[in-house]
Amino acid sequence: MQNCEDHRDVDGFRGGAGGGGEIVRCSVRSQAHGLLWRSMSNFSIEELVIPASPNAPGWPSWEAVAALRNIVEAEGFGTDDLQYSADELLPGWLNTTYDPKRMFVARVNSTVVARATYETLLEPNDNHAWLGVQVLPAWRRRGIGAALADRVEALAATENRRELIAYTVSAEATGERLAAPTGFGSVPRDNPEVRFLLAHGYRLEQVERGSRLALPADDSVIRRFRADAAARAGRDYTVHCWSGETPPRWRDDLALLFTRMSTDAPTAGLQEPEDVWTAERLVSAEASRAASPRRMLTAAALFEPSGHLVAFTQLSVPAESNRSVGQEDTLVLREHRGHRLGMLLKSANLEYLAQASPGHPSVTTFNAEENRHMLDVNEALGFVPMGYEGAWKRVETIAGLAEKH
Numbered sequence: 001m002q003n004c005e006d007h008r009d010v011d012g013f014r015g016g017a018g019g020g021g022e023i024v025r026c027s028v029r030s031q032a033h034g035l036l037w038r039s040m041s042n043f044s045i046e047e048l049v050i051p052a053s054p055n056a057p058g059w060p061s062w063e064a065v066a067a068l069r070n071i072v073e074a075e076g077f078g079t080d081d082l083q084y085s086a087d088e089l090l091p092g093w094l095n096t097t098y099d100p101k102r103m104f105v106a107r108v109n110s111t112v113v114a115r116a117t118y119e120t121l122l123e124p125n126d127n128h129a130w131l132g133v134q135v136l137p138a139w140r141r142r143g144i145g146a147a148l149a150d151r152v153e154a155l156a157a158t159e160n161r162r163e164l165i166a167y168t169v170s171a172e173a174t175g176e177r178l179a180a181p182t183g184f185g186s187v188p189r190d191n192p193e194v195r196f197l198l199a200h201g202y203r204l205e206q207v208e209r210g211s212r213l214a215l216p217a218d219d220s221v222i223r224r225f226r227a228d229a230a231a232r233a234g235r236d237y238t239v240h241c242w243s244g245e246t247p248p249r250w251r252d253d254l255a256l257l258f259t260r261m262s263t264d265a266p267t268a269g270l271q272e273p274e275d276v277w278t279a280e281r282l283v284s285a286e287a288s289r290a291a292s293p294r295r296m297l298t299a300a301a302l303f304e305p306s307g308h309l310v311a312f313t314q315l316s317v318p319a320e321s322n323r324s325v326g327q328e329d330t331l332v333l334r335e336h337r338g339h340r341l342g343m344l345l346k347s348a349n350l351e352y353l354a355q356a357s358p359g360h361p362s363v364t365t366f367n368a369e370e371n372r373h374m375l376d377v378n379e380a381l382g383f384v385p386m387g388y389e390g391a392w393k394r395v396e397t398i399a400g401l402a403e404k405h
């Protein structure tokens, strides 16, 4: 998933149809009293039909999937700040026009115990697929994760998508480390997900830092950062903030900024492809997001000489003020960097948040560990690290294909 400030399965990620009814029966190794038994029982894997709306058929399974996601996120980061409700997750999974995505679940006696996600670009000839596997802690080491990974990897193979990418949290642990080839960050070598991904042939390409800003931020500090940044940026740049949908006159500009998120943010050895946005895609994404109880606050910089937006940042705000706010994408176009626009927009959007939806406990954000410019801005505002994710890649060789000819 393109490198941005948040790539987990929330607002703005790729969409895709559920559907299909294929069920694969598998064996489970059950574990008890700390000993690994090899007694056999059954689990099934099937593609999840995404419910059409809250409480529509399939809703209980969707709620189970959301709960599962939240348990695994909380386990990895040691905080409930990253929780999304089933209602909040649904719109992104229903919007399949531009963001193909599919979900598979593993069940034991009809209870959802694990899930796998499969996301691609709309472009049929692109060869990337973004995969994720999450197993409830009580059901691990029984082969369920491997069976789900096999399922989505096989799907990628049938679609001829040979570059497989997985982002996953690695909780802190003692012992040997596996360093990212970027030279920035590492993950604990003996963690289950690290062993799992290595066993499946993935290579660690990048480490991302999850950070948290405790709210309320000190108003005077935010004001000072904004004023300093505005002075540095000068009069050519003006800040514009809005809630919800992008004003029609700026749709093309925002579409360009989203496209450049996929090319202008550091993606290390992941080499993620360009993901093209148009005004139509933006309208489609924002229309589906309107069904979510969250609302998006945007701050953007207008370059007055050209009349175009050249930078933006977004906050995803839950309806309940006792829940954490998610920092979404932030981007300054390459040709406008060095004018403190990142700090200008982030401080402006925090001020906007304090006015429009006060009382939230925190903001969380994700950045590549080598993305020093963005980390500098976030650290200055008061963000502190809360955990780390590995970004992994496996490239299938075409030897097998070649042999067939």
Ligand SMILES: CC(C)(COP(=O)(O)OP(=O)(O)OC[C@H]1O[C@@H](n2cnc3c(N)ncnc32)[C@H](O)[C@@H]1OP(=O)(O)O)[C@@H](O)C(=O)NCCC(=O)NCCS
Pocket: 072, 131, 132, 133, 134, 135, 136, 139, 140, 141, 142, 143, 144, 145, 146, 147, 166, 167, 168, 169, 191, 192, 193, 195, 196, 197, 199
């Ligand atoms: C990583 C995860 C998906 C593994 O699921 P799982 O069902 O326990 O995995 P499996 O039982 O299929 O294990 C497959 C292989 O992974 C490795 N592995 C998984 N967990 C391990 C552990 N705790 N210690 C050592 N090796 C482990 C082993 O090689 C294992 O094969 P083996 O049992 O024959 O030794 C699970 O721990 C999880 O959901 N973690 C949180 C989400 C996540 O990190 N996902 C990563 C992929 S995107």
